[in-house]
Amino acid sequence: MTLTMLGGESLSRDAFRDRFGRVATALLNEGLRAGDSVALLLRNDLTFLEVEQAAAITGVQAVPLNWHNAPEETLYVLNDCGAKIVVAHSDLYLSAGAGAFPPGVRVLVLPTPPVLCDTFGLDPSCARVPEGTQDYRAWRDACAPMISDTPPMPSNVIYTSGTTGHPKGVVRHPRTPDQAKASRNALMQVYGLAGQEGAQIRTAVIGPHYHAAPTIHANFCYSFGADLFVVAxxxxxxxxxxxxxxxxxxLNMVPIMFSRLLKLPREVREGYDLSSLRYISHAAAPCPPDVKRAMIDWLGPIVTEFYGSTEMGNITxxxxxEWLERPGTVGRKIPGAxxxxxxxxxxxxxPNTVGTILGRSPGITDFVYRNREDETAASFMNGLIVPxxxxxxxxxxxxxxxDRxxxxxxxxxxNIYPAEIEAVLHGMEEVADCAVFGIPDAEFGESVCAHIQLRDGAQSDATAIQTRLRDRLAGYKVPRRVVFADTLPREDTGKVRKILLRAPYWEQTGRRI
Structure with a gap:
């Protein structure tokens, strides 16, 4: 069993265990204990996985950081989670700037590997440990490895985009052995590994590691004994x-990847031998029916969808x-869910009556939103979780x-929450009011749209609004479409009726999300 960074290093299972064992010792030497946080400002790399594994065997909480975030967004998460250590690729550390890191937080810098510099078109000069910072590799390698007999499953603190303008950290309660077993059995089904003990499993991790699904997939397949290939x-x-x-x-994928595969010329797609593929799982976003059908027609009945959320886990x-017989379904519940x-x-x-979905993945424990305990209660009903x-x-x-x-x-x-974008727009003096929502996008499923009501006498244009938003928010949160309106439709309470703004964009799509 090996772990390979595509275009970079390859490690045996023993070598990988030695590495994360050293990181575990180093974390304890720094005084971190169960419940403390180590943050990861890293692109896809084996280092991401080794820090997660080290955190798991020490009880430390790993907090992945979305490296697309603006510096002030990174600063907010680091303050909120109380991170004591940040492990960062050198290019991301340099681009974030000192203002992204709270005083007193120790930053360990890993030179950005050549494969990542090549993939992202980075200047090679950024692949260095800046003066005044500590080299992560030296910090790790100075310690003897802690020994762990059982590959742990990390319990990361994932920050979900905030409905009230700031992201919220999902902190799980500890699991009992029975809960851990139930959770493992559910993931075996989700990732197509049930009954595969002893078979050779080879998987690629192709989504960003700061998202929950790719990193859970990677760590679970590692614990199963699969050969793992990490793609930049x-x-x-x-x-x-x-x-x-x-x-x-x-493979574990999202629908946008399906769309990009299907956009390749037919002769390109048919020029590769894909006969080794046995199972493709997908989730994270609604999959357009024509895309799903085309994937099944191309690769055969190996495409399995699951439904879940960071808080709830996976439930169907x-x-x-099943999908061909009932187009549009996300399936039946997993046993025990x-x-x-x-x-x-x-x-x-x-049956056949629309309402609010409640669910809970097998073995998943309750959670709190870090520093938002008052908001946690609304996420539970009837002993289940409200996604x-x-x-x-x-x-x-x-x-x-x-619908959502x-x-x-x-x-x-x-996941993008309009309230976060609206909060920045409301801070612009020329903006009287605004509404941000999703509209259909052939490639991404949805894209961000903003309808803006300017103050009397004020002037602006889409480019100016987008430029100012990019100074405050990650690029993917900036609306692709900006529409100016004299008024916005409102309820009697004064709340903007987004449903009326969204409807014209979705009328011809046959779907609402």
Whole structure:
């Protein structure tokens, strides 16, 4: 079993264990204990996984940072989680600037590897440890390895984009052995590993590690004993070449990756031997029906969808055959999962009646939002977790998602909350009011749209608004479409009626999310 950074280093299982064991010792030597936080400002790299594994065996909480975030967003998360150490690639440390790191936080810098410099077009001069900072490698290698017999599953603190303008850290309660076993069994099904003990599993991690799904997939497949290939950044044809060359058997993807694969010329797609592929799981965003059908037609009935959230975990599975028989479903609940459709009062609704979805993945524990305990209670109902989606169960127990109760936009599998963008817009003196929401996007599923009402006599244009937003927010949060309106439709309470603004964009798509 090996772990390979595509285009970079390759480690045996023993060498990898030695590395994360050294990191574990180093964390303890720094005084970190269970419940403390180490943050990761890293691109896809084996180092990301080794720090996660080290955190898991020491009880320290790993906090992945979205490296697309603006410096002030990074600073907010680091302050909120109370990180004592940040491990950062050198280019990301340099681009973030000193202002992104709270006073007293220790920053350990890893020179950005050549493969990442090449992939992202970085100046080689940024692949160095800046003067005045400590080299992560020297810090790690100075310690003897802590020995751990069982590969741990990290319990990262994932920050979900905030509905009230700031992201919220999801902190899990500790699991009992029985809960850990139930969770493992559920993930075996989600990732197509049930009954595969002893088989050769070869998988590629192709999504950004700061997202929950790719890093859970990577760490779980490692614990299962799979050969793991880490990809710096998704590229459609390069993925096909990797599958052919390394005989990849399992993949975890998001629908935007399907779209980009299908955009390749047919002769390119058919030029690669993909016969090793046995299982593709996908989630994170609604998959357009024509895209899903085209993937199944191309690769066969190996495409399985699951539905879940950071807070709730994964609760349903849908095979290719089930989806073809019931287009649009996200499947039936995983054995041991909780799933219920309720009205606003929490009463269970009959089949084929749209209501609020409640669910809980097998073995998943309760959680709190870090420093937002008062907001946590609203996430639980009837002993289950509220993901914020509306849907219904058909007569056979298949779940269909109809809309999101939350205001969240999912663009290319990335969660974006309008309130965060609206808060910045409201800070612009020329803006009287605004509404941010998702609109259809052929490639990303959804893109961000802003309708803006200017103050009387004020002037602006889309480019000016977008430029100012980029100074405060990650680029993917900046609206691609900006519309100026004299007034915005409102309820009697004064709240903007976003449903009326969204509707014209979605009328011809046959879907609402």
């Amino acid at each position: 950044r998704f590229d459609a044809e390069e993925l096909l070449a990797l599958v052919e060359r390394e005989r990849i058997t399992h 599975l849908c095979s290719s055959q 909780g799933l219920m459709i309720v009205d606003d009062a929490g009463n269970e609704l009959p 914020g989606d509306a849907g219904y169960l058909d007569d056979d127990g298949y779940l269909f998602i109809c 109760n939350k205001d969240m936009i999912i663009s290319g599998g990335v």
